[in-house]
Amino acid sequence: MAARGGNKFSVLLPTYNERENLPLVVWLLVRTFRESGTDFEVIIIDDGSPDGTQQVAEQLEKIYGSDKILLRPRPKKLGLGTAYIHGMKHATGNFIVIMDADLSHHPKFIPEFIRKQKEGNFDIVSGTRYKGDGGVYGWDLKRKLISRGANFITQVLLRPGASDLTGSFRLYRKEVLEKLMEKCVSKGYVFQMEMIVRARQLGYTIGEVPISFVDRVYGESKLGGNEIVSFLKGLLTLFATT
Numbered sequence: 001m002a003a004r005g006g007n008k009f010s011v012l013l014p015t016y017n018e019r020e021n022l023p024l025v026v027w028l029l030v031r032t033f034r035e036s037g038t039d040f041e042v043i044i045i046d047d048g049s050p051d052g053t054q055q056v057a058e059q060l061e062k063i064y065g066s067d068k069i070l071l072r073p074r075p076k077k078l079g080l081g082t083a084y085i086h087g088m089k090h091a092t093g094n095f096i097v098i099m100d101a102d103l104s105h106h107p108k109f110i111p112e113f114i115r116k117q118k119e120g121n122f123d124i125v126s127g128t129r130y131k132g133d134g135g136v137y138g139w140d141l142k143r144k145l146i147s148r149g150a151n152f153i154t155q156v157l158l159r160p161g162a163s164d165l166t167g168s169f170r171l172y173r174k175e176v177l178e179k180l181m182e183k184c185v186s187k188g189y190v191f192q193m194e195m196i197v198r199a200r201q202l203g204y205t206i207g208e209v210p211i212s213f214v215d216r217v218y219g220e221s222k223l224g225g226n227e228i229v230s231f232l233k234g235l236l237t238l239f240a241t242t
Ligand code: GDD
Pocket: 013, 014, 015, 016, 017, 018, 045, 046, 047, 077, 078, 079, 080, 083, 099, 100, 101, 102, 104, 147, 166, 167, 168, 169, 189, 192, 216, 220, 221, 222, 223
């Protein structure tokens, strides 16, 4: 639990070959939390990146302090869903923020997530690209269609009542995320979608904050054909079992 009854935010930052992006995203995170006087920690879950991301993370631990930046690596690439589960084992905050490390998710939105959470006492606050001022920048048509398509099919099949199902920039109460992780079976990218669908089933409340998603400048996306196939499989499994 957080010190003296205040809130503490644990940011889970999964990384695979994010050497160029990690220093900037961590700097922005530290600045954002310090400016608002909010207690925080950043947990970096690196899956044995061959590009030296872990050495960068070790440097950041030294710069900002190992109570603020925590490298909790795994030996090899084991997938996004299980990276979050691994990170949670080390989280000491009562709220958890999940986001990408490649600057597609800007830390400036976190204070808005926190405000939204307070406003409605929500269990989850989900960043949405598909509402209000939200949007996607830098994706080609193919990638936009995949994202829109995945959202649309899931909306139709499962009616989860949130506008961005495949996004991963979210704030959770810690005990809510733990519960959801117990229930979730998927291991890859489909995890985000399963989480929000299960959240609805379990009756958790979800607030939304429009976010802009800006495609990465450095490095490349790890979302490939395999992930799309496993997304569809996961979706059908959910449809059949819920
Ligand atoms: N530890 C670990 N292990 N990290 C990983 C792995 C893995 O196997 N795969 C990806 N990551 C990290 C990346 O380093 C990055 O910080 C984050 O997870 C997202 O990966 P990207 O490869 O940048 O994903 P994307 O930009 O294609 O996909 C984004 O949009 C999707 C659809 O909206 C992400 O936000 C996804 O979470 C989202 O589902």
